[in-house]
Amino acid sequence: MAAPCYLGWDFSTQQLKVIAIDEQLRVIYEDNVHFDKDLPEFKTQGGVYIHSDRLTVTSPVLMWVKALDMILEKMRSSGFNFSQVKALSGAGQQHGSVYWKKGSIQILKNASSELPLHQSLKGCFSVSNSPIWMDSSTASQCRALEKAVGGAQQLASVTGSRAYERFTGNQIAKIYSQNPEVYKQTERISLVSSFAASLFLGTYAPIDYSDGSGMNLLQIWEKAWSKSCLDACAPGLEERLGCPVPSHSVLGPISPYYSQRYGFSPDCKIVAFTGDNPASLAGMRLQEGDIAISLGTSDTLFLWIQEPTPALEGHILCNPVDSQTYMALLCFKNGSLMRERIRDDCASGSWDEFSKALSSTVAGNNGNLGFYFDVMEITPEAVGIHRFNRDNEKVSNFPKEVEIRALIEGQFMAKRIHAEKLGYKVLPRTRILATGGASHNKKILQVLSDVFSAPVFTIDTANSACLGSAYRAIHGLVDERNVSLADVVKLAPEPRLAVTPAPGAQELYCPLLKRYAELEQKVIYNPVPSCLVK
Numbered sequence: 001m002a003a004p005c006y007l008g009w010d011f012s013t014q015q016l017k018v019i020a021i022d023e024q025l026r027v028i029y030e031d032n033v034h035f036d037k038d039l040p041e042f043k044t045q046g047g048v049y050i051h052s053d054r055l056t057v058t059s060p061v062l063m064w065v066k067a068l069d070m071i072l073e074k075m076r077s078s079g080f081n082f083s084q085v086k087a088l089s090g091a092g093q094q095h096g097s098v099y100w101k102k103g104s105i106q107i108l109k110n111a112s113s114e115l116p117l118h119q120s121l122k123g124c125f126s127v128s129n130s131p132i133w134m135d136s137s138t139a140s141q142c143r144a145l146e147k148a149v150g151g152a153q154q155l156a157s158v159t160g161s162r163a164y165e166r167f168t169g170n171q172i173a174k175i176y177s178q179n180p181e182v183y184k185q186t187e188r189i190s191l192v193s194s195f196a197a198s199l200f201l202g203t204y205a206p207i208d209y210s211d212g213s214g215m216n217l218l219q220i221w222e223k224a225w226s227k228s229c230l231d232a233c234a235p236g237l238e239e240r241l242g243c244p245v246p247s248h249s250v251l252g253p254i255s256p257y258y259s260q261r262y263g264f265s266p267d268c269k270i271v272a273f274t275g276d277n278p279a280s281l282a283g284m285r286l287q288e289g290d291i292a293i294s295l296g297t298s299d300t301l302f303l304w305i306q307e308p309t310p311a312l313e314g315h316i317l318c319n320p321v322d323s324q325t326y327m328a329l330l331c332f333k334n335g336s337l338m339r340e341r342i343r344d345d346c347a348s349g350s351w352d353e354f355s356k357a358l359s360s361t362v363a364g365n366n367g368n369l370g371f372y373f374d375v376m377e378i379t380p381e382a383v384g385i386h387r388f389n390r391d392n393e394k395v396s397n398f399p400k401e402v403e404i405r406a407l408i409e410g411q412f413m414a415k416r417i418h419a420e421k422l423g424y425k426v427l428p429r430t431r432i433l434a435t436g437g438a439s440h441n442k443k444i445l446q447v448l449s450d451v452f453s454a455p456v457f458t459i460d461t462a463n464s465a466c467l468g469s470a471y472r473a474i475h476g477l478v479d480e481r482n483v484s485l486a487d488v489v490k491l492a493p494e495p496r497l498a499v500t501p502a503p504g505a506q507e508l509y510c511p512l513l514k515r516y517a518e519l520e521q522k523v524i525y526n527p528v529p530s531c532l533v534k
């Protein structure tokens with residue numbers, strides 16, 4: 001009999017990725033489908049459509065299904081033995097939502113194994129372009145939700161976050177208010193994560209507590225939907241969402257579709273899918289005191305936290321691997337796509353040239369600082385490019401190399417400042433665990449290490465959400481025997497030291513961080529209050 005293995009999936013913004021691990025937790029297979037390149041018929045840019053209002057951002061739901069068909073075919077052609085898979089789990093970009101049309105559950109259950117799944121499911125979605133995390137078109141729904149529950153802080157105290165435009169409750173409220181007919185035709189609303197789990201399960205998969213915490217709808221302490229939040233967003237929402245479940249739940253066996261079409265064992269178990277950041281927390285085996293920084297399409301920073309205090313900035317999510325604790329998360333929208341834009345403008349589109357510019361400029365950039373927000377930032381709420389010289393004077397451009405260093409230093413100073421606002425302290429034992437596409441770049445990691453005055457570690461794969469999902473698949477099978485994820489991953493290789501701070505970094509960045517925080521106040525988005533508009 002073939003040796004057992006476990007699959008971890010990640011339905012992220014730009015790609016669908018998969019990792020297989022064996023019982024020794026070694027990665028034995030890794031693959032991906034890149035939406036723009038491999039599925040050009042959907043005409044996405046960076047996996048998304050940015051609509052003409054520049055606020056609405058969606059992705060075609062059928063693209064995600066077609067990507068799954070494609071990656072499974074790739075695995076089959078490479079000789080992957082699906083019958084070895086004992087369990088699988090996965091992750092999805094957070095907050096995005098999928099709207100299943102009435103009657104779709106039957107189509108999902110009875111999909112013919114003769115056809116690729118996207119052909120069977122093409123009529124199943126009442127909203128063909130799913131709102132995703134980059135969307136910021138729901139400001140009015142956010143204000144209405146906060147008002148309905150007694151204010152922003154009250155909403156944060158209940159759900160872990162004040163109202164954020166990308167959070168799913170506000171997205172659902174927008175769909176309901178703009179198109180009540182479409183909402184009426186919808187029998188189920190999934191997150192990207194629970195949607196992906198549904199594809200494997202052959203029926204609607206529940207939302208897990210951790211990804212469910214990114215909706216402004218879940219009471220993070222009681223781990224149940226908040227009636228007042230549901231009612232403020234749309235009628236009949238509870239039945240459309242289903243009951244949330246613990247993130248380690250075994251949802252059932254894989255749908256017969258996969259056994260018949262690809263040769264999966266009918267006993268292969270599906271463990272609840274979760275958000276990509278929660279899955280990364282599992283993949284990076286965060287310890288208390290560590291800080292994780294993911295440099296993917298979005299940049300995120302997250303911590304394992306015992307006793308959270310939800311505030312007006314940042315998010316508290318239920319912890320995906322330990323039901324007693326939480327994770328704190330900060331999200332920065334101008335991550336890799338912003339870096340790519342500056343790479344294209346200042347380094348001829350080459351990461352090598354970009355890295356050389358970081359090497360040829362000095363830490364601290366001679367006092368030049370910059371804020372780079374091509375799109376409205378989440379942390380802090382600000383937009384535009386703002387450059388300041390060493391005398392805090394606004395300047396309209398920097399030489400190319402200075403621009404590159406100002407971007408990277410600025411991105412990491414913002415992370416440190418906002419993490420410290422959350423109460424995080426850099427201590428002598430602090431480890432930064434870096435992941436995501438840009439964590440391949442040592443020069444970028446050096447700046448990260450210098451700005452935080454802490455060593456940066458990486459794991460063998462930058463796809464920590466996939467790896468964490470594979471670990472969670474194993475954990476799901478043994479959790480009822482009270483085995484913790486930490487026990488499950490004991491054998492996995494430890495994160496490896498990638499870079500350490502340069503001598504003097506602490507002294508250099510201390511005053512710069514203070515200046516950056518002060519200048520940030522000047523660039524924060526300040527809409528003119530409507531009462532002052534003549």
Ligand SMILES: Nc1ncnc2c1ncn2[C@@H]1O[C@H](COP(=O)(O)OP(=O)(O)O)[C@@H](O)[C@H]1O
Pocket residue numbers: 012013014015295296297298336337339340351435436437438439440441444462
């Ligand atoms: N050498 C590199 N230096 C900096 N950034 C890189 C490098 N290689 C890849 N990236 C960035 O990684 C990003 C993709 O990261 P990834 O974590 O896979 O994103 P996601 O999971 O959101 O799809 C790309 O958009 C690219 O900008």
Ligand SMILES: O=C(CO)[C@@H](O)[C@H](O)COP(=O)(O)O
Pocket residue numbers: 012013014092093094095133166214275276277296297298299300329331
């Ligand atoms: O909105 C958030 C977190 O709150 C994003 O981090 C999304 O979860 C997208 O993830 P990536 O595709 O960038 O990994």
